[in-house]
Amino acid sequence: MKLETTFNGIKLSNPLMPASGPLVGDDEKILAIADYGVGAMVTKTISIQGAKVVRPCIVGDKNSIMNAELWSEYPADTWIQKFLPRCMQSLKVPLFISVGYTKEDMAYLIPKLDPFAAAFEVSTHYVGKDLEAIGETVREIRKYTQKPFFMKVSPHIPDPVEFARVVLRNGGNGVVAINSLGPTMKVDLKSRKVTVGNTEGEVWTSGPVIKPMALAIIRKIKLAVPECTVIGVGGIQCVEDILEFLLVGADSVQMLSAAMLKGKDLYEKLVNELPAALDKYGFKSIEDVMQSRITAHQVRYEPRFPVVDHEKCTRCGLCEKICPYFAIQKSEKIIIDIKHCFGCGLCQSKCPVHAIQGAL
Template structure:
């Protein structure tokens, strides 16, 4: 029997798939929709002392990803305190409220947000320098005024994300969330020669599948640096992405872009897919494979001896994906089975990574 539930710093989540603070968690009704579609818990959109006035247009779909200039909520904090948080709480799921952006502002609104029903806080802090002092201060003042778990969300806009994560932990953070959207980035409409977004210079912040490898690397690095739970965020769009983050050591994940582009049903679909994935591999709980990839990191110094892929003929379907993608012309298809030319093969491993039937291995 597969069990997807987990206890995250005292929060009982029915599965590890949370929404990230963003358009799909913009108010209480949206949060209820996320809950009704299978998320494990809730994360409300970033709330600040004053509502934001984002430039328009502020969202643009690009190849495999999304550019955004939306940041904090456009809804006044008073309405969040009086209506939106309570509406979200009616779902029965744990509610994490994201607040920002500096220590003074956070210290003022944190107690109000908790009093309004937040079960935990997620801090989005804008560092004012290359050292983690602003993150530490925001964490410390929050822990001084509330008694709920405090998570700190980090971005790549810092010199060393592991240093900032460790500093947040030392300041009292109960957990780390990594990573936020990446940027600034630019996309141009070639039909009009204008940027897709209405922000200054047309700049936006990239989210979705293109940033997942960056997020995974950050999560793995942070997990090895801190002793508090790490929530992975960035590019999660299905159960295999969730599995990767958990294998990298994440306690849970946050998902936003896929919910924007595919709808809130993605939460339940991903949870169901994760359950099937675990069942197929004999995992009964998340702990069975959490951090598993940390046991299989390549040795140092990295091996340089060429190893040619082995073709598992019983699995090969002759689909020719390896033939199409090999940059060294080392693959041929003979009798509907792949063949590797050892004189041309450099052991790069690309063919193994594209083989859908998993008929190649090194």
């Protein structure tokens, strides 16, 4: 089963790479993650000065990471003189160097980092929403490198499609979509305190919780700007997620938060599971997934009423409790009153034993 993917002249042995963040914060971490068999590596975002990071800075729950970290805590010179030369001695996969943030930063950083990079990923998290400023940054980067580079889309950008167009018009190769959501906040009720964050108590949220937004933005960009390379990121935690991201238009994918929630060996697990997953869902290769066409949702307005398979049903009563239209009653068996049923589909989507069908 072929796992390779190629974009902008960069060949990956498989489509999975880490996202920029704590797990790739120096040469030792980068080489350790590379040993899990990922297709490419990404650095933590490098800026001219090292970031001053609050402690604690990271908390996790079942579906998300909340992070108050900024960019790399090490200055650019440490990366240039120490970390990146060490990576080059041992790294066997392409290295994407994440950099930030302004065009003035790019003028200093890109020429010095260029010898180490297969490509660049450029964070725009602190640049703001002004697409003209994004365009100026893209033009500045292109002055100093012939390598491919990809601008990272933050969810606060009002028009991600126009963001992608601005990137391509000004000399970039594509986008990384999406960055973490924020600002967000973590509150402890017992202590009546904000438990982690910057001076305003703010953090940024990533992980499985943001996957639906990531998929939608990637799909929107790829439909409108099909020539734009898209590196998908935001919520990947299983092999099916990888395939979904590729199916909606990603050319490769990144994962970070799930590895922080479930363990760093998740990279190796997903790479190993990819061949079986391709076979399970009827694909011959990663390229086959990317060339497949996802079927658009067929909008309808007439309801389809759910039907209960009473042999499967355990009569747990969840459907009755959650029905927004008070159309379900649990008696000797589950009864659906079609006079009240709106055909919304919630009961089918939430049934723990898949005993309800027909509405979706």
